Structure formats: C-alpha cells, structure tokens
Amino acid sequence: MRGNKHLDLVTSARSDLVRERVSLNEDSAENITKGLIKSREWYLLAAQALAITASVILDPVSPQGRAVLVGLVVIQAALAIWAWRNRTGPFSAGPPWGAIWISSTLAMPVLVAHLVRLGEYGATPVCVQMCGYPLAPMLVFALYPWGFPGKQWERRSIEIITLAVVTLEPLVIIYWINGYINQTNITAVLLSAMYVLMMFFGGKGIKRICADAARSQFEILKDAYRKQGELLHGEVSTAVGSIDWLIEQGKYEKIKPRLDQLKVFIDQEHNSLTIAQDQVNVLRAVRKVIEFVEPSLKIAQDIPQGTGYVSQPVGEFISNAAAVLLDNVRKHGHSSAHIKLRLEADVFFLIVSDYGPGLSSTTLDDEATTLYTLREHARTLGGDLRVDTSYKEGARILLFVPNYKPR
Numbered sequence: 001m002r003g004n005k006h007l008d009l010v011t012s013a014r015s016d017l018v019r020e021r022v023s024l025n026e027d028s029a030e031n032i033t034k035g036l037i038k039s040r041e042w043y044l045l046a047a048q049a050l051a052i053t054a055s056v057i058l059d060p061v062s063p064q065g066r067a068v069l070v071g072l073v074v075i076q077a078a079l080a081i082w083a084w085r086n087r088t089g090p091f092s093a094g095p096p097w098g099a100i101w102i103s104s105t106l107a108m109p110v111l112v113a114h115l116v117r118l119g120e121y122g123a124t125p126v127c128v129q130m131c132g133y134p135l136a137p138m139l140v141f142a143l144y145p146w147g148f149p150g151k152q153w154e155r156r157s158i159e160i161i162t163l164a165v166v167t168l169e170p171l172v173i174i175y176w177i178n179g180y181i182n183q184t185n186i187t188a189v190l191l192s193a194m195y196v197l198m199m200f201f202g203g204k205g206i207k208r209i210c211a212d213a214a215r216s217q218f219e220i221l222k223d224a225y226r227k228q229g230e231l232l233h234g235e236v237s238t239a240v241g242s243i244d245w246l247i248e249q250g251k252y253e254k255i256k257p258r259l260d261q262l263k264v265f266i267d268q269e270h271n272s273l274t275i276a277q278d279q280v281n282v283l284r285a286v287r288k289v290i291e292f293v294e295p296s297l298k299i300a301q302d303i304p305q306g307t308g309y310v311s312q313p314v315g316e317f318i319s320n321a322a323a324v325l326l327d328n329v330r331k332h333g334h335s336s337a338h339i340k341l342r343l344e345a346d347v348f349f350l351i352v353s354d355y356g357p358g359l360s361s362t363t364l365d366d367e368a369t370t371l372y373t374l375r376e377h378a379r380t381l382g383g384d385l386r387v388d389t390s391y392k393e394g395a396r397i398l399l400f401v402p403n404y405k406p407r
Contacts, residue, residue, distance in 0.1 A: 033145055033210040034092065041089020044136035045080035049073050051132035055112065059129050065115030091144045102141060105134040105166060113173045121174060122188045128170045131192040135199040138166065142203025163200060167193035236262065280315025282348065283308040286322045286341055293326045298336040308343055310403045317377060318350055321399055324370050325352040332356060350399040359395035361387040374399065
C-alpha cells in the first residue's frame with residue numbers, strides 16, 4: 001500500500017512536469033517567429049537600401065536630390081551592417097523601434113515626391129517611385145509577434161489602419177503636389193498597393209507556417225515525452241516494488257543504496273530531457289552535471305544566477321563537456337575542482353581547473369584522449385578548447401563556443 005502511494009506521487013509529479021514542458025500555446029509559435037526574424041532583419045534593411053539605389057539610378061531627380069538619396073543609401077546600408085553584426089533589428093529591439101521603422105516607410109514617399117520633378121511622382125504606370133521601400137517592414141509587421149495578447153481585434157485594427165495609410169498615402173501626395181489625379185497616377189498607386197498587400201499577406205502566411213511548425217514540434221515532443229514517461233514509470237515502479245520487498249524482509253540497510261540508484265537514473269533522464277530542447281537552459285544543465293559528480297568530487301562553482309538559453313547543439317555540447325572535464329579530474333585522483341561558466345558577446349566560456357600536477361598542451365593533440373575529441377567537436381561548432389599554460393596551481397582547461405551556428 002505504501003509503495004502504491006509513493007508510486008502515485010512520483011507518477012503525478014512526472015505528469016505535471018510533462019504537461020508543463022509540452023503544453024502548446026501562442027508562445028511556442030511566437031518563439032519560432034522571433035528566432036526566424038531576429039538574426040535576419042538585416043536582409044530586409046539591405047533590401048531597402050537596394051530600393052533606394054534603384055531610385056538613384058532610374059528616377060528623374062535633380063543632382064541635389066540624387067545626393068540626398070545616395071546619403072540615404074549609406075545610412076540604410078549602415079543600419080543593415082549594424083543589424084548583421086548584432087543579429088537583431090528594429091522589431092527585435094522592441095515596439096518603439098518597430099514603430100520608427102514603419103514611420104520611415106510613411107516619410108519616404110513625401111521625401112521622394114519632393115526630390116523628383118514636378119508632375120513626375122506617380123507618373124509611370126508601373127508603380128510610384130521607390131514603391132519597393134515599404135515592402136520589407138510590411139512583411140515583418142505582418143508576421144512579427146507584437147501587440148496585445150488576448151486582444152486580437154486591437155492588432156487587427158492597427159494593421160488595417162497602417163495598410164490603408166501606406167497604400168493610399170501616394171495618392172494623397174500626388175493630389176497635394178499636382179492638384180489633380182489622372183489615370184496613370186491611379187494605376188501606379190494601385191500597383192504599388194498590390195505589392196504592399198502581397199508582401200503583407202505573405203508575412204501572414206509565414207506566420208501561419210511558424211505556427212504549424214510549432215504544432216509539429218509539439219507533437220514530436222509529446223511523443224518523445226510519452227516514451228520517456230513510460231520509461232520513468234517503469235523504473236520507479238520497479239524501484240518502489242523492490243523497496244517494499246526490502247521493507248518486508250527487514251533489509252533496511254539496502255533501501256538507501258536502492259534509492260540512490262533511482263535518484264541517479266532520474267537525474268540522468270531529466271538531464272537528457274533538458275538538453276533535448278530546441279533551446280537549452282545551459283546553466284541549469286551544468287548545475288545538474290555538478291550535482292551528479294559532486295558525491296565523488298568537491299567542486300567550487302562560479303555559475304551566474306538565472307537562466308542562460310542556447311541552441312540545442314551548443315547546450316548539449318557544453319553540458320557533456322562539463323561532465324567529461326569534471327570526470328577527468330576525478331579519474332586522475334584529484335579531490336577538488338573549480339568550474340566557471342560565462343556568456344560574453346554571444347560566446348559561452350567553460351573553464352575547469354584542478355589542483356594537481358598540471359597538464360601539457362600537447363595532450364590535446366593525442367587522438368586517444370577525450371580532450372582531443374572535445375576540442376574537435378568544439379571546432380565544428382565554431383569554438384575551441386585550450387590548456388591555460390599560465391595557470392600554475394594545476395591544470396586549467398578553457399572551452400569556448402559561440403551561441404550561434406557558424407556561417
């Protein structure tokens with residue numbers, strides 16, 4: 001009876017954990033969308049620079065107007081380079097910056113209309129001058145998760161108003177400057193509006209694809225957690241049954257070792273689940289590694305508080321590397337070690353030190369060693385593993401890996 005109560009408690013806790021991890025809500029799709037856009041906004045800024053360049057080449061502007069447009073090309077290219085180097089952009093930087101980007105889209109037609117000769121703005125039936133400039137921000141505007149959670153009508157209202165202003169603004173400018181609107185002007189504005197609407201609804205389509213991807217990922221994770229849950233349930237059930245038997249036989253001294261075995265198994269399975277996520281909480285994963293190793297090794301740790309999420313390949317590698325390096329310290333008969341983990345400029349640093357006789361850097365070239373294997377794996381991820389020869393109190397291994405996939 002006691003065993004059944006323990007089993008029910010463990011099963012309930014495991015079920016709560018599974019539900020917490022695999023529950024699908026709007027955040028799942030939003031995270032995929034943000035990850036898709038964040039490091040790629042520079043493409044869109046660069047596309048706008050090309051749109052201005054086309055206007056410099058094709059549109060009938062004065063020399064002074066051409067100089068203004070060239071200056072805008074330089075500014076736009078500089079913004080694209082900044083976004084590329086920082087792997088972010090206006091929308092990723094927050095709603096105010098996204099609003100500024102949209103506002104620049106509204107300001108550009110007014111500027112261009114004053115740079116071309118009188119009567120030339122919207123005078124070609126293909127589209128109005130620089131009609132490609134608003135396409136990139138309208139794409140992101142459509143798909144990026146911004147706005148009002150639980151109040152879709154507010155976002156829809158803002159989208160409709162923004163679309164109306166962006167598409168009709170050139171027509172208003174033409175009438176304001178020329179005092180009339182002809183058939184060619186209407187055709188140019190309609191075609192420009194069509195391009196904007198195509199890009200906007202294309203963004204909505206991409207947003208739906210991201211939601212479908214999140215749903216598919218959820219189904220895969222749900223199946224994986226179900227299998228993992230069955231494995232854990234079987235192990236816990238077996239352990240509880242064996243403990244009940246030990247209690248009945250009066251072999252109380254064997255209960256703690258059996259519980260320790262169960263704890264080790266659960267910790268290992270928990271860690272495998274942690275590092276199997278698309279984004280891995282690497283600080284938590286390394287702390288779990290330390291808990292697993294600490295009974296046989298005294299470990300001083302310098303790990304930041306909070307969470308530190310990295311891509312799955314990087315998180316899994318850092319977690320495994322921490323386990324291997326600490327186990328190496330233990331295998332070489334040392335009783336204590338120091339581990340340090342830092343994230344600086346999108347690069348994760350893992351430093352493990354011991355207080356033994358030291359280590360030669362030539363060890364890293366021996367293909368039979370685990371250090372050689374770790375170094376080669378680190379290099380495939382764009383990082384490296386080195387021996388700190390300046391450290392004189394023992395051996396110190398420095399491992400660093402960038403928190404992104406190499407280009």
